[in-house]
Amino acid sequence: MNLANPAALVWAGLAIPIVIFYILKIRQRRVPVSTTLFWRQIFEEKQPRSLWEYLRHLLSLFVQLALLGLLIFALTEPFFRSEVLESRRVVLVVDNSASMNATDGAPTRLALAKREGERIIEGLRFRDEMAIISAGTEPQVHCGLTGHQRSLRAALEAIAPSDGPTKVKEAVDLARRLLADTKNRKIVLLTDGGFPDAATLVKADDVDAISVGKKTGNVGITRFQVRRSLIDPIGYEVLAEVANMSDDPVECRLELDLDGDVVDVVPLKLEAEGKLSRVFEKTSAAGGRLSARLSRPDALLADNQAWALLPRRDVRPVTLVTDGDLFLEKVYQAIPLVKLSVVREPVASPSAFLTVLHRKVPARLPNGPVMVIDPGGACDLWDVGEKLQNPIVTKQDKDSPLMAHVRLDNVMMPEARQLKPKGKAHVLATALSGDPLLCAFERPEGKVLVLTVDLDKSDLPLQTTFPILVTNAMSWFSGSQGELREALATGAVTEVELAARPAPEKKAATSSEALSTPARSLLILRSPDGKTRPLPSGLAKVTIGPLDQCGVWSIVRAGAKAGSKTEPAPEVEIACNLANRAESDLRLPDGLEWKSTSVAAGYGGRPIWFYLLAAAWGLAGLEWYLYQRRWIS
Amino acid sequence: MPLFDSDFLKKLEYLSLVSRRVFRGSLLAQRRTMQLGGGIEFADHREYTPGDDFRYLDWNVYARHDELLLKRFQEEEDLHVYFLLDCSRSMQFGTLPKFDFARRVTAALAYIALADLDRVAIVAFAGDIVADFPLTRGKARILSLMKFLEALPAQGSQTDLSRVVTGFVHRTQRRGLAIVVSDLYDPGGYERGLDLLRHHRYEPHVVQIYDRREAEPNLLGDLELFDVETENVRKVTVTERNLRQYRQIFDRFQESIRTYCNTYGLGCTRTSTEIPFDALILKMMRSAGAVK
Numbered sequence: 001m002n003l004a005n006p007a008a009l010v011w012a013g014l015a016i017p018i019v020i021f022y023i024l025k026i027r028q029r030r031v032p033v034s035t036t037l038f039w040r041q042i043f044e045e046k047q048p049r050s051l052w053e054y055l056r057h058l059l060s061l062f063v064q065l066a067l068l069g070l071l072i073f074a075l076t077e078p079f080f081r082s083e084v085l086e087s088r089r090v091v092l093v094v095d096n097s098a099s100m101n102a103t104d105g106a107p108t109r110l111a112l113a114k115r116e117g118e119r120i121i122e123g124l125r126f127r128d129e130m131a132i133i134s135a136g137t138e139p140q141v142h143c144g145l146t147g148h149q150r151s152l153r154a155a156l157e158a159i160a161p162s163d164g165p166t167k168v169k170e171a172v173d174l175a176r177r178l179l180a181d182t183k184n185r186k187i188v189l190l191t192d193g194g195f196p197d198a199a200t201l202v203k204a205d206d207v208d209a210i211s212v213g214k215k216t217g218n219v220g221i222t223r224f225q226v227r228r229s230l231i232d233p234i235g236y237e238v239l240a241e242v243a244n245m246s247d248d249p250v251e252c253r254l255e256l257d258l259d260g261d262v263v264d265v266v267p268l269k270l271e272a273e274g275k276l277s278r279v280f281e282k283t284s285a286a287g288g289r290l291s292a293r294l295s296r297p298d299a300l301l302a303d304n305q306a307w308a309l310l311p312r313r314d315v316r317p318v319t320l321v322t323d324g325d326l327f328l329e330k331v332y333q334a335i336p337l338v339k340l341s342v343v344r345e346p347v348a349s350p351s352a353f354l355t356v357l358h359r360k361v362p363a364r365l366p367n368g369p370v371m372v373i374d375p376g377g378a379c380d381l382w383d384v385g386e387k388l389q390n391p392i393v394t395k396q397d398k399d400s401p402l403m404a405h406v407r408l409d410n411v412m413m414p415e416a417r418q419l420k421p422k423g424k425a426h427v428l429a430t431a432l433s434g435d436p437l438l439c440a441f442e443r444p445e446g447k448v449l450v451l452t453v454d455l456d457k458s459d460l461p462l463q464t465t466f467p468i469l470v471t472n473a474m475s476w477f478s479g480s481q482g483e484l485r486e487a488l489a490t491g492a493v494t495e496v497e498l499a500a501r502p503a504p505e506k507k508a509a510t511s512s513e514a515l516s517t518p519a520r521s522l523l524i525l526r527s528p529d530g531k532t533r534p535l536p537s538g539l540a541k542v543t544i545g546p547l548d549q550c551g552v553w554s555i556v557r558a559g560a561k562a563g564s565k566t567e568p569a570p571e572v573e574i575a576c577n578l579a580n581r582a583e584s585d586l587r588l589p590d591g592l593e594w595k596s597t598s599v600a601a602g603y604g605g606r607p608i609w610f611y612l613l614a615a616a617w618g619l620a621g622l623e624w625y626l627y628q629r630r631w632i633s
Numbered sequence: 634m635p636l637f638d639s640d641f642l643k644k645l646e647y648l649s650l651v652s653r654r655v656f657r658g659s660l661l662a663q664r665r666t667m668q669l670g671g672g673i674e675f676a677d678h679r680e681y682t683p684g685d686d687f688r689y690l691d692w693n694v695y696a697r698h699d700e701l702l703l704k705r706f707q708e709e710e711d712l713h714v715y716f717l718l719d720c721s722r723s724m725q726f727g728t729l730p731k732f733d734f735a736r737r738v739t740a741a742l743a744y745i746a747l748a749d750l751d752r753v754a755i756v757a758f759a760g761d762i763v764a765d766f767p768l769t770r771g772k773a774r775i776l777s778l779m780k781f782l783e784a785l786p787a788q789g790s791q792t793d794l795s796r797v798v799t800g801f802v803h804r805t806q807r808r809g810l811a812i813v814v815s816d817l818y819d820p821g822g823y824e825r826g827l828d829l830l831r832h833h834r835y836e837p838h839v840v841q842i843y844d845r846r847e848a849e850p851n852l853l854g855d856l857e858l859f860d861v862e863t864e865n866v867r868k869v870t871v872t873e874r875n876l877r878q879y880r881q882i883f884d885r886f887q888e889s890i891r892t893y894c895n896t897y898g899l900g901c902t903r904t905s906t907e908i909p910f911d912a913l914i915l916k917m918m919r920s921a922g923a924v925k
Binding site for chain 2: 028029030031032033034035036037038039040041042043
């Protein structure tokens with residue numbers, strides 16, 4: 001045995017005053033008596049006659065010296081060499097993925113795992129150390145290697161449930177890096193086994209896997225997505241997939257609602273291990289939050305509901321500046337959600353969403369999105385040259401959204417205007433001569449698209465490619481507004497484009513104020529449960545995730561209070577669903593080699609000095625008892 | 634507070650009356666010493682010799698038996714009461730010191746004896762005789778007697794009754810009633826002293842006085858017992874068991890006194906200082922009257 005604090009042996013000097021006091025004895029109370037005749041008869045007959053009688057007088061001294069010895073020995077903090085040599089480093093990996101929220105444990109599998117974790121913490125020996133890592137959504141270290149049990153318990157309790165996928169393999173890799181070259185290391189994994197390569201991981205020598213949960217059936221929504229209808233501009237298609245991950249058939253209903261209004265209710269009959277995938281076609285110009293809900297409550301609630309976001313489709317006013325072109329008028333009128341107005345002269349500050357200039361180009365293009373067809377003159381963005389005769393399209397930017405389903409190479413274009421861009425232009429279609437036939441400009445006042453073809457002489461207006469081109473142009477001018485954002489699965493990381501705000505028009509008091517007015521102020525990310533976290537400011541795009549909760553996430557301006565009447569509309573909303581069959585399948589995988597117990601405790605998990613103090617306490621009680629009974633003096 | 638206050642004197646008078654009227658002056662069942670003399674009480678006959686007084690012939694006997702016999706009459710002697718009062722330091726012990734109680738009892742008994750025309754003497758002792766009040770007679774002497782008692786100190790050394798009685802019995806004095814007023818805490822034993830009194834034809838009566846704290850001491854723990862008489866110190870650890878043993882020993886001591894007195898027909902009064910002295914005297918009288 002070794003001593004951690006041998007300096008405490010100096011307290012052995014207290015034995016000297018104990019012996020001195022014992023010899024001197026405490027000054028006794030003097031009591032006068034009339035005679036000691038009778039007392040003598042009592043005490044003179046009590047002379048020690050045996051060895052035990054002699055020893056009784058010394059017993060108290062021995063007991064007190066033994067008590068002192070135990071206390072001093074406890075102060076020296078003795079420990080066995082084996083405690084140091086065999087001290088263990090343990091990493092407790094707790095799976096807090098979506099499947100661990102199943103209520104087939106009491107109250108959940110995660111709660112069961114925490115209780116098991118507490119039992120393991122109590123089993124730590126005096127010099128053992130433990131770290132705690134959670135393995136849901138993203139591996140996270142909640143507590144570094146320490147032997148302080150209270151800190152470990154607090155860290156274990158702080159592990160929050162999540163709806164994210166299982167990241168056990170990553171967590172175990174992190175644990176192995178944490179333990180590195182340690183001898184006597186062990187990774188204890190508390191999980192329900194719903195992750196890939198579970199069989200391999202469980203068999204690893206340095207991993208003790210303890211299963212949590214039972215074999216429980218579950219029905220869940222495994223897919224829920226929305227996309228724009230290819231036919232109806234205001235129509236949408238909803239893809240919903242429901243899986244029965246149990247050994248028995250089930251019957252339930254799938255309810256769809258849009259902002260609380262029921263859209264559809266679908267009765268479902270699913271066989272054991274069955275799956276139903278269906279596409280619903282709906283229309284809505286107003287948009288909103290589309291949610292799907294299963295009517296059958298079961299052990300896992302996260303996959304009983306799913307969300308998708310339908311952006312609002314607004315009517316776009318378009319101003320057509322032309323002397324009269326029926327084809328142009330008709331093509332815009334054919335586009336749903338477009339309100340067309342035809343004027344003869346361009347307006348300096350148009351109020352329309354889009355200004356279409358047919359041949360009439362002012363020296364300075366108007367603010368806002370502008371489409372110019374057959375530019376009649378130069379402007380601030382380009383100069384015009386000679387007319388091109390029979391230009392042949394040799395190059396097209398097929399990757400651009402403007403050119404989706406558009407082919408200009410088979411269009412007859414007898415005449416086009418030569419365009420000489422003054423600044424940077426994105427050429428979408430190029431003639432053989434190298435002159436742009438279709439190009440786009442990005443400018444702070446708004447995007448500009450130029451088509452240099454003379455429509456009167458071309459058959460482009462008669463081709464299907466023309467309305468497609470115009471529709472593409474409308475979408476392009478709209479930007480991300482009106483684009484559908486697909487629902488993400490929990491655990492996903494996504495990049496969000498933030499819309500730039502126009503600079504304020506009011507006059508600034510000083511030039512510095514004008515310069516300092518930011519285009520983008522502070523943004524916060526709000527989770528479905530209302531918790532917020534700040535986002536970096538001043539960026540056009542921001543990366544958020546991994547998303548660990550099912551529901552609708554939103555990016556709002558800082559200072560906006562959720563649910564208040566004056567709360568501005570969120571900048572961005574993102575739907576997040578579980579949509580993970582592996583997490584929804586609550587049945588424990590068969591054939592895995594689970595451990596029932598792990599990390600055996602030694603010495604009751606307490607240092608030796610604790611037991612020495614307990615022995616000293618017991619000895620003090622014994623000495624008091626013997627003294628009261630006058631067994632010792 | 635004076636030892637003999639007016640209340641005490643009133644009680645004394647009362648006790649004296651009770652003694653004369655109820656118990657006909659027989660104090661402590663003493664035997665009166667008899668002498669043949671010129672009293673009026675017939676005692677015996679003797680033969681007539683010429684020259685004797687004819688008035689004392691017993692004519693009834695002559696008529697019946699034709700014998701000439703002279704009557705002889707008793708002449709009562711006054712009783713000599715000797716009080717042997719313990720003045721050792723152990724008598725100072727007690728909430729009410731035993732010595733004060735002993736002196737009151739002695740004064741009361743002495744007053745009754747004086748009122749009955751008996752002679753009274755007081756011998757104060759400890760290890761030896763320390764003071765004497767000579768034999769005296771008459772009620773008027775009570776004040777001197779009480780003064781003597783008041784002036785007595787209880788400073789004597791270790792009690793030695795045997796030695797005291799040895800000195801006492803060798804005095805030239807008439808035999809009588811010897812009342813030993815003491816706690817009898819004699820290391821040599823009280824029996825030898827009382828035996829000497831008996832052997833010298835005194836009539837011993839024992840008045841043993843003790844304090845309640847001596848019978849049932851309230852002591853526990855580590856103590857130094859200081860013997861006030863011998864001034865010895867003894868360090869002891871008193872337990873409950875020791876207290877029980879002490880009580881047994883003290884009871885045995887009391888019992889031994891009673892047994893000894895019964896064996897030799899001695900008067901014995903054992904009392905605690907809690908009992909008022911007048912109640913004790915009355916009790917003693919009743920006991921004497923019952924015996925009679």
